[in-house]
Amino acid sequence: MTSRRVEEILEGLGRAAVAVLGDFFLDKYLEIDPALDERSLETGLTARQVVSIRCQPGGAGNVAANLSALGIGKVYCIGIIGDDGEGSELVRALRQLGADTEGLAATPDCVTPTYRKPVIRMPDGKPRELERLDSKNREPMPQGLEEALLRQLREAVGGVDAVIVQDQVQEPDCGVITTRVRRALAEFAEQHESVAWLADSRIRAGEFRNVVLKPNREEVCAAVHPGLPAHDLDSAIACAQTLSERTGASVFLTLGEHGMAVATREGVQRVPTVQLSGELDIVGAGDSAAAGIASALCAGASLAEAAVLGNIVASITVQQLGTTGNASQQQVMARFAEHQDIWRDIS
Numbered sequence: 001m002t003s004r005r006v007e008e009i010l011e012g013l014g015r016a017a018v019a020v021l022g023d024f025f026l027d028k029y030l031e032i033d034p035a036l037d038e039r040s041l042e043t044g045l046t047a048r049q050v051v052s053i054r055c056q057p058g059g060a061g062n063v064a065a066n067l068s069a070l071g072i073g074k075v076y077c078i079g080i081i082g083d084d085g086e087g088s089e090l091v092r093a094l095r096q097l098g099a100d101t102e103g104l105a106a107t108p109d110c111v112t113p114t115y116r117k118p119v120i121r122m123p124d125g126k127p128r129e130l131e132r133l134d135s136k137n138r139e140p141m142p143q144g145l146e147e148a149l150l151r152q153l154r155e156a157v158g159g160v161d162a163v164i165v166q167d168q169v170q171e172p173d174c175g176v177i178t179t180r181v182r183r184a185l186a187e188f189a190e191q192h193e194s195v196a197w198l199a200d201s202r203i204r205a206g207e208f209r210n211v212v213l214k215p216n217r218e219e220v221c222a223a224v225h226p227g228l229p230a231h232d233l234d235s236a237i238a239c240a241q242t243l244s245e246r247t248g249a250s251v252f253l254t255l256g257e258h259g260m261a262v263a264t265r266e267g268v269q270r271v272p273t274v275q276l277s278g279e280l281d282i283v284g285a286g287d288s289a290a291a292g293i294a295s296a297l298c299a300g301a302s303l304a305e306a307a308v309l310g311n312i313v314a315s316i317t318v319q320q321l322g323t324t325g326n327a328s329q330q331q332v333m334a335r336f337a338e339h340q341d342i343w344r345d346i347s
Contacts, residue, residue, distance in 0.1 A: 001305060001308055001340070001343045001344070001346040001347065002340070003333070003336060003337055003340060005305070006308075006309075006332070006333060006336050007333070008299070009295075009296050009299045009300075009301050009305065009309065010070075010071070010299070010329045010332065010333070011299075012298070012299030012300065013070055013071045013072050013073070013295050013298065013299055013329070014071050014072075014073045015073055016072050016073055016074075016161045016162070016295070016298035016299065017072070017073060017074035017075075017076070017159060017160045017161055018067055018072050018074070018075055018076070018160055018161060018162045018163070018164060018294060018295070018298065019076040019077075019078055019103075019153070019156045019157065019160045019162070019163045019164070020060050020063050020064045020067070020075065020076065020077055020078065020079075020163075020164050020166065021060070021078040021079065021149075021153055021163060021164070021165050021166070021176070021177075022059065022060035022063075022078075022079060022164075022165055022166030022167060022168060022175075022176050022177060023059045023060055023079065023113060023166060023167065023168035023169050023175045023176050023177070024057065024058075024059055024060045024061045024077065024079040024081055024090060024094075024104060024112075024113070024176075025057070025058035025059035025060070025061060025062075025090075025112075025113045025114060025115055025136075025168065026055060026056075026057070026058060026061070026086045026087075026089055026090040026093075026112055026113070026114045026115070027055070027056045027057070027058035027061075027062070027114075027115050027117060027324055028053065028054075028055050028086070028089075028114055028115065028116045028117065029053070029054040029055070029056070029117050029119055029322075029323070030050045030053055030116060030117065030118045030119065031050065031051055031052045031053070031054065031119050031121065031127075032048045032049060032050055032051070032118055032119065032120045032121070032130075033049055033051045033121065034048075034120055034121075036049035036051070037049060048118065050118075054323075055089045055090070055092075055093055056093060056323070056324055057090060057093050057094050057097070058115055058284075058324060059113065059166055059168040059287075060077070060079060060164075060166035060168065060176075061077070061090060061093070061094060062284050062287040062288075062324045063164050063166050063200075063287045063290055063291050064077055064094060064097065064099045065094075065097055065099075065324070065326055066287055066288050066290075066291035066292070066313065066317075066326045066327070067164075067291045067294075067295060068097040068098055068099060068326075069097075069326035069327060069328055070291060070292070070295050070313070070326075070327065070328070070329060070332070071328075071329050072295055072298070074100065074160075075097075075098070075099040075100065076099070076100045076102075076103055076156050076160065077094055077099050077100060077101050077103055077104050078103035078104070078149065078152045078153055078156060079103070079104050079105075079149070079176050080104075080105050080107060080110055080141070080145050080148075080149060080176055081104050081105070081106050081107075081110065081112040081113075082106065082107065082108070082110045082111040082112040083106040083107055083108045084111060084112055086111070086112035086114045086135075087104075087106050087112035090104075090112055091104060091106075103152040103156065105145065105148055105149070105152070107145060109142055109145065110137050110141075110145070111135055111136070111137060113134075113135065113136040113137065113168070113169065113175075114134070114135045114136075115132055115133075115134055116132065116133035116134070116135075117129055117130075117132050117133075118130040118131070118132075118133075119322055126279070126321065126322075127321055127322030129322070136169055136171075136174070136175075137169070137171075137174050137175070138171055138174055139174060140172075140173045140174060140178075141173060141174065141175070141176065141178050146178060146180050146181060149176060149181065150181065150184050153184075153188065154188075157188055157192050157195060158192075160195060161195065161196060161298040162195060162196035162197070162198065162294045162295075162297060162298050163188075163195060163196070163197050163198070164198050164199075164200070164290055164291070164294050165177060165185060165197070165198065165199035165200065165201075165208075165211065166199075166200050166287070166290070167199065167200065167201035167202065167204060168202060170202055170203055177201070177204075179207075182204075182207055182208055182209075185197070185199070185208070185210075185211060186208070186209040186210045186211070189209075189210040189211050189249075190210050196212070196294060196297040196298060197210070197211035197212060197249070198211065198212045198213070198214060198252075198290060198293060198294045198297070199211045199212070199213055199214070200213075200214045200215075200286060200287070200290045201213070201215070201219070202219065203219070203222065204223075205219050205220065205222075205223040205243065206222075206223030206224065206226075206243065206246070206247075208247055209247050209248060209249075210247065210248050210249055211247070211249055212249045212250045212251070212252065212293075213243065213244075213247060213249065213250075213251045213252070214251075214252045214253075214254065214286070214289065214290050214293060214310075215240070215243070215251065215253060215254070216253070216254045216255075216256075216286065217231075217233075217236040217253070217254075217255060217256075220236055220239045220240050220243055220251070220253055221235070221236055221239050223239070223243055224239040224242050224243055224246075225239065233255065233258060236253065236255070236261075237253060237261045237263070237268055237270075240253040240261055240263035240268065241263040241264075241265075241267070241268055243263070244263045244264055244265055245265050250262060250263065250264050250303055251263040251264075252289075252293055252303075252306070252307055252310065254285075254286065254289055254310075254314075257273065257275060257276075258270075258272075258273070259271050259272040259273035259307070259311055260273070260289075260307040260310065260311060262303045262304055262307050264303070269303070269304050269307075271304055271307035271308055271311060271343075271346060272311075272342045272343070273311035273312075273314075273315055273342075274311070274312070274315045274335065274338075274339050274342070276315060276318070276319065278319070279321060280318045280319060281318055281319075281320065281321045281322065281323075281325075282318050283324055284317060284324035284325065285314045285317060285318050286314075287324070288310075288313045288314045288316075288317040288325070288326065288327065289310040289311070289313060289314040290310070291310075291313060292306075292309040292310035292311075292312065292313035292314065292327075293306045293307065293309065293310040294306075295309065296308075296309040296310070302347065304346045304347065305346060305347070308336075308343050308346055309332070312327070312332050312335050312336060313326075313327045313332065315335060316331050316332070316335060
């Protein structure tokens, strides 16, 4: 793989359209100044003083943010959010990125899933995250909302080059990607073979069919051998190939410092990544990798080339501390130029 090839792929992103379907979260960072701590007169407990509030799209929203940063021409957001303040903040943040939010249905029947992240600035200036405060839907998605969601996807799929599915909520059928939606996705993918379909699921990777998957080592092992602990590297790669055979689509297995393994029914190709030093923040790295992979596939990249781009984007975002980061085309080109020898044999 050459710098010129990376340029060709990146140049094609502005003409691409991608739909992001899934669980759109709001990441709400509460920055705390410990020098301003007070003692509560009522409880005697420490009253932390929030000096700034920063809202960013999380979950599927982070995928959309990464696509926008990479220069994808059109990003469509499809999901269900609450008719609440968090939903308004999420929509505003997505629109500031240039994403189309018409496919986000706001309803009083749900809450907008939110990760509230208290962050203390340490004396050396580095952020340290405290215990997170989460709110999300814990009841099954109403059937009417499922139908509205599928209508939005059906309308969008004819005009996009890729669909990224982000299955974030772990409670069964309480998020956007329910059993019924997964079945519909398998049918849509079979009917629209020219569209690149990629799914990222925390605990249900083994329940998808006909769509490319992007699990990590723990997720792929759980999909193939439920109940068993994560296997060693070689066993995880074998699980990825088994999963590819079961689902009828390729699997991009993320392996952290070991890069990725791209599994198909024909075999497995290893794709290395950059070796990083210093402090890292892996929050959102999977979203970054998914955005990089799907973006490359939109531009006609091979599976291995798409894995290279996914590796590069993730390697950039994990170095951004205290935030769910993203990567620009300029950063991607610079990172490739710095380490291009490790991808010399990729095609």
